[in-house]
Amino acid sequence: MSVQHSAAAHIHRDDVASRMGMWLFLFTELLLFGGMFILYSVYRFTHPEDFHLAAKELNTVIGTFNTAILLTSSLTMALSIAAIQRKQKTLSILFQLLTIILALGFMVNKYFEWGAKFHHGIYPGSDTLLSRPSGEILFFGLYYVMTGLHGLHVIIGVVIISFMTVFTIRDVITHDNYVKLESAGLYWHLVDIIWIFLFPLFYLIT
Amino acid sequence: MSNENILNSNGNDVSYLEYKGKHTGILGWLLSTDHKRIGLLYLISLSIFLVVGVIFGFLMRLELLTPGRTIMDPQTYNSIFTLHGVIMIFLFVIPGLPAVFGNFFLPILIGARDVAFPRLNLLSWYLYAIGGLLAIISILIPGGPADTGWTFYIPYSIRTNTNVIPALFAAFILGFSSILTGLNFITTVHRMRAPGMDWFKMPLSVWSLYATAWVQILATPIIGITLLLVGIERIFGVGLFDPALGGDPVLYQHLFWIYSHPAVYIMILPAMGVVSEIIPVFAHRTIFGYRFIAMSSIAIALFGSLVWAHHMFTAGMSDTGQLIFSLLTMIVAIPSAIKVFNWVATLYKGSIDLQPPMLYVLAFIFQFSIGGLTGIMQGVLSVDIQVHDTSFIVAHFHYVMFGGTGFGFFAALHYWFPKMFGRMYNIKLAKRVFWALFVGFNTLYFPMFIMGWLGMPRRYYDYLPEYQIYHVISTIGSWILVPALFLMFGNLIYALFKGVRVTEKNIWGGETLEWQVATPPVHENFIDIPVVTESPYQYKDNELVLQTQEAK
Amino acid sequence: MDNHTEIDTKHNHGYGVYILVWLALMALTGITVAVAGINFGKITVATALTIASIKTYLVLTIFMHLRTESKTFRVFVGVALLFLIISFILLFTDYSFIVRN
Numbered sequence: 001m002s003v004q005h006s007a008a009a010h011i012h013r014d015d016v017a018s019r020m021g022m023w024l025f026l027f028t029e030l031l032l033f034g035g036m037f038i039l040y041s042v043y044r045f046t047h048p049e050d051f052h053l054a055a056k057e058l059n060t061v062i063g064t065f066n067t068a069i070l071l072t073s074s075l076t077m078a079l080s081i082a083a084i085q086r087k088q089k090t091l092s093i094l095f096q097l098l099t100i101i102l103a104l105g106f107m108v109n110k111y112f113e114w115g116a117k118f119h120h121g122i123y124p125g126s127d128t129l130l131s132r133p134s135g136e137i138l139f140f141g142l143y144y145v146m147t148g149l150h151g152l153h154v155i156i157g158v159v160i161i162s163f164m165t166v167f168t169i170r171d172v173i174t175h176d177n178y179v180k181l182e183s184a185g186l187y188w189h190l191v192d193i194i195w196i197f198l199f200p201l202f203y204l205i206t
Numbered sequence: 207m208s209n210e211n212i213l214n215s216n217g218n219d220v221s222y223l224e225y226k227g228k229h230t231g232i233l234g235w236l237l238s239t240d241h242k243r244i245g246l247l248y249l250i251s252l253s254i255f256l257v258v259g260v261i262f263g264f265l266m267r268l269e270l271l272t273p274g275r276t277i278m279d280p281q282t283y284n285s286i287f288t289l290h291g292v293i294m295i296f297l298f299v300i301p302g303l304p305a306v307f308g309n310f311f312l313p314i315l316i317g318a319r320d321v322a323f324p325r326l327n328l329l330s331w332y333l334y335a336i337g338g339l340l341a342i343i344s345i346l347i348p349g350g351p352a353d354t355g356w357t358f359y360i361p362y363s364i365r366t367n368t369n370v371i372p373a374l375f376a377a378f379i380l381g382f383s384s385i386l387t388g389l390n391f392i393t394t395v396h397r398m399r400a401p402g403m404d405w406f407k408m409p410l411s412v413w414s415l416y417a418t419a420w421v422q423i424l425a426t427p428i429i430g431i432t433l434l435l436v437g438i439e440r441i442f443g444v445g446l447f448d449p450a451l452g453g454d455p456v457l458y459q460h461l462f463w464i465y466s467h468p469a470v471y472i473m474i475l476p477a478m479g480v481v482s483e484i485i486p487v488f489a490h491r492t493i494f495g496y497r498f499i500a501m502s503s504i505a506i507a508l509f510g511s512l513v514w515a516h517h518m519f520t521a522g523m524s525d526t527g528q529l530i531f532s533l534l535t536m537i538v539a540i541p542s543a544i545k546v547f548n549w550v551a552t553l554y555k556g557s558i559d560l561q562p563p564m565l566y567v568l569a570f571i572f573q574f575s576i577g578g579l580t581g582i583m584q585g586v587l588s589v590d591i592q593v594h595d596t597s598f599i600v601a602h603f604h605y606v607m608f609g610g611t612g613f614g615f616f617a618a619l620h621y622w623f624p625k626m627f628g629r630m631y632n633i634k635l636a637k638r639v640f641w642a643l644f645v646g647f648n649t650l651y652f653p654m655f656i657m658g659w660l661g662m663p664r665r666y667y668d669y670l671p672e673y674q675i676y677h678v679i680s681t682i683g684s685w686i687l688v689p690a691l692f693l694m695f696g697n698l699i700y701a702l703f704k705g706v707r708v709t710e711k712n713i714w715g716g717e718t719l720e721w722q723v724a725t726p727p728v729h730e731n732f733i734d735i736p737v738v739t740e741s742p743y744q745y746k747d748n749e750l751v752l753q754t755q756e757a758k
Numbered sequence: 759m760d761n762h763t764e765i766d767t768k769h770n771h772g773y774g775v776y777i778l779v780w781l782a783l784m785a786l787t788g789i790t791v792a793v794a795g796i797n798f799g800k801i802t803v804a805t806a807l808t809i810a811s812i813k814t815y816l817v818l819t820i821f822m823h824l825r826t827e828s829k830t831f832r833v834f835v836g837v838a839l840l841f842l843i844i845s846f847i848l849l850f851t852d853y854s855f856i857v858r859n
Binding site (some may be wrong): 454525 | 811830837841844845848849851852853854855856858
C-alpha cells in the first residue's frame with residue numbers, strides 16, 4: 001500500500017490519510033471474517049448439541065497457549081512503534097523481530113494442532129468426519145476454514161512485518177516517519193482481534 | 207499517497223493527454239498514477255466489456271424470437287445468460303460510473319490534484335483487468351463457461367461441471383478492485399477537499415460517490431468470502447452450504463444478497479449523482495433541496511443495506527423475516543423518491559436546454575421511475591410470489607440498471623466528453639441516436655413486464671406460443687437498441703479524432719470546479735488550488751455564480 | 759518524548775500503558791478459560807462474547823490508538839460494527855422463527 005518515496009521529495013505527506021486508508025481496509029477484513037461469523041452463528045444456532053460435542057475434541061491447552069502468544073505479539077508490535085517514536089531504533093527492530101518469532105510460534109502450534117486432527121481422520125471430506133452428524137461436519141468445516149483463513153492472515157502479517165523490519169533497518173521508517181509501521185501494526189492487531197473471538201467460539205464451548 | 211508527479215513543475219500547463227512523465231508512449235498510460243488517465247483506462251476496458259455484454263444480450267434475444275431452438279442449444283443459452291449477467295454486472299455496471307467518471311472528476315470536483323492513494327488507484331485498475339481476463343479465460347478453457355446465472359446459487363453451482371471456479375475467482379478479484387476504489391474515494395473526500403470546500407459545498411455527485419464508497423467497502427467483503435466459500439466447497443467438499451452434508455443453501459442466498467442488494471445501490475447511486483449534476487446546468491436553475499439530495503444518498507446507502515432478503519421471498523424464509531424485509535423494502539423507496547421530486551422541482555420553471563446530456567437525464571428520470579415503482583410492487587409479499595423469477599423481474603432490473611445507470615452513464619459521457627478530450631461530438635447525431643436508444647430500450651424491455659405478469663419465467667430457453675408476440679416485440683426492440691448503441695459509440699469515437707476542438711473552459715455553463723479548469727484539464731488539474739466560497743449550483747436570473755474566488 | 763512535534767506525541771502511550779493492557783488481556787483470557795468450565799446455561803455464550811468484546815475494546819483503544827485518533831476514526835469504526843451487527847440481527851429475523859431441514 002504505502003510506497004517508498006525519495007527523501008529529497010519534501011512533498012505533501014498526510015499520515016492521517018494513510019491511517020484512514022488502513023482503517024478502511026481493516027473494515028473490509030473485519031467484514032470478510034464477519035461473513036464467516038454469520039455462518040458460524042447460524043449453524044451453532046441450528047445445531048447446538050453437535051457443536052458442543054465436536055468442540056470437546058479441540059485442544060483447549062494449545063488454544064489458550066496460542067491466544068497468549070498472539071496477545072503477546074500484539075504487545076511487542078505496539079512497543080516497537082513506541083520505541084521508534086522515542087528514536088530507539090534498535091529496540092524497535094528487536095520488538096519487531098520478537099513479533100515475527102511469536103507469530104511463527106503461533107503457526108507452528110497450529111501446524112501440530114491441525115496435524116493431530118488429520119491424524120485422527122478429521123478433515124473435510126474424510127470418511128470419519130462424513131460418518132458423523134451434520135452439525136459436527138459443519139463445526140469442523142467452519143473450524144478449518146476460519147482458522148485457516150486466520151492463519152493465512154498471520155502468514156501475510158509475518159511477511160508485512162518482515163518488510164517493516166527491513167525498512168526500519170534501512171531508515172525508511174524513522175522516528176518522524178513511521179506511518180508504515182503503524183499501518184502494519186493496525187493490521188496485526190486486527191488479526192489479534194479476530195483470534196480473540198475465534199478462541200472462545202471454537203475452543204471453549206463445553 | 208506520495209505522488210512524484212507533484213514535483214514536476216513543467217507538467218503544470220500541459221494537458222493531461224499530452225503530459226510526458228517518467229514514462230512515455232503506452233507505458234505513460236499503463237503506469238500512470240494520474241487519476242484522469244486511470245479513468246480513461248477504465249473507460250476503454252469497460253466499453254470493451256460493455257460491447258461483449260451487449261452482444262451476448264442480443265444473441266439471447268435472438269434465440270427467444272421463436273419458441274424452441276432458434277439459433278443455439280439450451281446449454282449455450284444457459285452459458286450466455288450467465289456471461290451476460292456476470293460481465294454486465296461485475297465488469298460494467300458496478301465499476302461503471304465510479305471507476306470512470308468518479309476517478310476522472312472526483313478530485314477535480316473537490317479541488318484536489320489527485321486521489322489520496324494514486325498508486326493504489328492504478329492497482330485497482332490492474333485488479334479489474336485481471337478479473338476481466340479471468341472471466342474471459344473461464345469462457346475459453348475446456349469445461350465450458352459457467353451456466354449458473356450470475357447469482358451462483360447453491361446447490362447447482364457446486365454440482366455443475368462447467369468452469370465455475372474461474373468465474374467465481376474473477377468476481378472475487380473484481381470485488382477487491384471495487385473495495386480499493388471505495389477506500390481511495392472516502393479518504394480523498396475526507397482529506398483532500400480544497401480550502402473552503404466544506405461538506406455542504408461539495409457537488410452532489412461527490413456525495414453520491416462517497417455514499418457508494420461506503421457500500422463498496424462494507425458490503426463487498428461479504429460476497430468475497432461467500433464466493434470463496436463456494437470455491438472451497440467445490441474443491442474440498444467442506445459442506446458449509448451443501449445440503450447433502452448438512453449445510454443450508456438458503457444461508458448462501460442470505461450471504462449473497464447481503465452484498466448483492468447493496469450492490470445495486472453501488473450501481474445506481476453514482477448515476478443519481480450525475481443526474482443531480484446535469485439538471486441544474488441545463489435547466490439553468492439552482493438545484494432544489496441540495497441537502498435533501500445529499501442526505502438521501504446517505505440514506506439510500508444505509509437503508510439499502512437492510513433489505514437484502516426481499517430477493518428470497520420464495521426461498522422458504524420465516525414469515526416474520528419476510529414481513530420485516532418487506533416493510534424495510536418500502537422504506538428504501540423514500541430517499542429515492544426524494545431525489546426524483548427534487549429533480550423535478552429543479553426543472554420546474556427552469557429554462558431547459560435539451561442538449562444530449564439532458565435528454566439522457568430526462569430518460570433516466572422516466573425509466574428509473576418505472577423501474578423503481580415496479581420495484582415497490584415486488585417488495586409486496588403477495589405480488590412477489592406471483593412475479594418472482596419471471597421476466598417481470600428482468601424488466602424491472604433492466605429499467606433500473608440500464609434505463610437508470612446505463613442512461614446515467616451515457617449522460618455523463620456526453621456531458622463530460624468535451625472536457626475530457628477537448629473535442630466535441632456531433633450534437634445533432636447524438637440527439638437522434640438518443641431517440642433511437644430511448645425507443646429501442648422501451649420496446650425491448652416493456653413487453654417483459656407484461657409477459658412476466660402473465661407468467662413467462664426468466665432464464666427459460668423455451669416458452670409457450672402465447673408469449674411469442676411479446677418476445678417478438680422485445681427482440682425487435684433489441685434490433686433498434688443495439689445499432690443505436692454502436693452509432694452512439696461511433697459518434698464519440700469519431701469525435702475523439704475528428705471532432706471540433708474545444709478549448710473553452712465552460713462549454714455547457716456548468717459551475718462546479720471542473721468547468722473552471724482548462725479543457726482538457728492540465729496534468730495536475732489546478733495550477734493553484736482554488737479557494738471555494740460558494741455553494742454549487744447557484745444560478746441567479748439564469749446567470750451562473752461561480753464557485754471560487756479566483757473565477758470571480 | 760521531549761521535543762517532538764504534535765503528530766509524534768499524539769500517539770504516544772508510554773511502554774507502561776501497553777504492558778498494563780497486555781496484563782489485562784492475559785488476565786481476561788484466564789478468566790474466560792476458567793469460566794468456560796462452569797455452565798451458566800444460556801448466558802455461557804454471552805459471557806464468553808462479553809469478555810472477548812472487552813478485550814477487543816482494549817486492543818482497539820490502546821494498541822490501535824483509537825483513543826488518540828480524531829473523532830472521525832471512532833465514527834468509522836462505529837459504522838462498520840453497526841453494519842455487521844444489523845446484518846446479524848436481520849438474519850436472525852429469519853432463523854429465529856423457522857426450522858428448515
